[in-house]
Amino acid sequence: MQRTSVWQYLKLALGSALLAATAACSPITLLNTLTPEDTFALSEGIAYGDDPRQTLDVYTPRPAVTDAPVVVFFYGGSWNSGSRSDYKFVGEALASRGIVAVVADYRLYPQVRYPAFLQDGARAVAWTHANIRQFSGDPRKLYLMGHSSGAYNAAMLALDPTLLAAVGLSPKDLRGWIGLAGPYDFLPIENPEVKPVFFFPDSPPESQPINHISAQAPPALLMAASKDKLVDPLRNSAGLARKLREAGVPVQDLYFSRTRHTTLVATLSRPLRWLGPVLDQVTAFVRDTPVNEHAR
Template identity: 70%
Template sequence: MIRAALKWVFVGGLLGLLVGCSPLKVLNALTPGSTFSRVADISYGSDPRNKLDVYTPTHAADDAPVVVFFYGGSWNSGSRSDYRFVGEALASRGIVAVLADYRLYPQVHYQGFLEDSARAVGWTREHIGQYGGDASRLYVMGHSAGGYNAAMLALDPKWLASVGMKPSMLRGWIGLAGPYDFLPIENPDVKPVFFFPNSPPDSQPINHVSAASPPALLIAATDDTLVNPQRNTGGMARRLREQGVSVRELYFSKPGHATLVASLSRPMRSLAPVLDEVVSFIHAQDQARVAAHDL
């Protein structure tokens, strides 16, 4: 009882710090460096923002699963350096993590950052073997706006086709509080990114679901006030199931929109077992692939 109370005092104090200063810098400062090796500032394209970092587990096998992670920020802000705690979390569980920057609005509209996201995945498939990853065990993952990027790569074949890939080359995709069905757009910061009021229906991930879509893990905060969880996560899960696609759908009450991804960090993991669910999902896809091969 006392230990549990102290834990929540610590979490409460940490939440206070997150409100009072740069939240991600606090989490990164509390992230250990012993579980991974990082190769930073790798170029995957010609633009200055076409850079990525690779986090390889300290004791990785040569055929480790690989997750390409895209951060959120309404497609107008963000940096891979802010998400060191995500790279550490995945690497600590034996997963090679690739954290990619991409061009943002107003430099580009939505097509531009999806092109970049596809290039980052294409680079990963081609080169990740040099960093201990298995390109045949490849996943895309994102939080918030980054969840949109991951969903579009997994669901709309034209983006990965631009780098000689197909969505079927992904073992699965993972969305944390992602926006998948958000027309008409209400957020004024997002409207110009998608050409409001002429936002094309083709820009919505939910409109690209098919029976060939990769398996999905969809996680949301129950009381998310920024991205409606019932419409987006719930609606996407229903559409996938209607097409016979395997999907695991989870909602957690303690985190909010931002702290859902923060729960991947060591100090915040008591908020929700997001990391455990990501790892379980990846292991389940591996087992399903082995079972299918044995048939």
């Protein structure tokens, strides 16, 4: 057997072992256990509001950097589950590429419904914009990023200007945004867990990112699993990308065959990066997106 074939076999075997192990324990716990801690300095549980869920963690790259780009990350969980502590592997991945990562909690259903969790996201972005220089980040290089329902949060904050306006900011203050397997056009709602979050059957049309397209939207990088069974990539990522292009907004949309809905974000972890170049694409997008002259 050739050496390359051996390596390919070992990667597949490792991936299969990891995926099998996740059946016996939490996948996120396993990924975080395998995450190194020498690439970042972690500042935990910083409040951006008064509610216990209005807190965030900051991952500052190590060795020290100056004026680094900043990514605020929102996790998924159908707006009714999730914790910032579950996403150490995301913070480490971004910090290892010289990016200051902010992983934010936000209030969930049933405590709140739409649009309260988006208002939390806006407050987390405002806190980051005002304070990130203390953590070696440059607020003029500010990006939003999310997975699944977190990608929806990032999309709404980037596309609906009223959300950031409420905290004294604008989509022009963002250099770009990144969506992983995001639901951007999902009415009428079929998922029973999501229906009450958006007041089904009276879900407001303005809750949909695809209804907020304008030429002023920041550049976007949309990635999805080509065989995603939970969030249709053709309707959501491809559909949003098409509308953004029609409006003249710079957008890339990429689709990966080895990943599924959940493993798309898991490719940011070191053991599963072979499943798809998600981290490389994020790094290139953050590095190559032109400076927004209007950013503050």
